[in-house]
Amino acid sequence: MPSTYEKIYAVVKKIPYGRVATYGQVAGLAGIPRQARQVGYALNHLTDNDIPWHRVINARGEISGRSNPDYARLQRILLEEEGITFSPDGRTSLTRFLWKP
C-alpha cells in the first residue's frame, strides 16, 4: 500500500511541461480528495527529486506562501522559464495554464 506522499508524488510527476495544477486537483487525481493540505505538506518534504513541484500552485492561481520565501521566488522563475506568465499582482491565468488531463 503506497503512502499518501507516494501517491501525491506520482501525480505531480505527470504534470506536463508548461502547465500547472492546483493542490486540490492533485489531491483528487491521487485518489485522496479534500487533502490539498497534505499535498503541500508532502512537497515541503521534497529534497532532490525529479518531481516538478514548482508546477503546483493554489486554486487562485498564485504561488502559495511558505516558511522560506526564497523558494517562492525560485518557483516563479522556474514557471516563467516554461512560458507561464504572471500578472503584476503575482497571479497566473488558470484558464490558460491549468493542466486538464
Place this chain on the structure above:
DNA sequence: GGTCTGACTAGGT
C-alpha cells in the same frame, strides 16, 4: 493515543 500543525479550499460577507 490525544493534540497540534499546515505549499489548501469552498463558501459566505
Place this chain on the structure above:
DNA sequence: AACCTAGCCAGAC
C-alpha cells in the same frame, strides 16, 4: 475583489 471562517486529515510529537 479581498477578507474571514469552518472544514479538512495525514504526519509529527
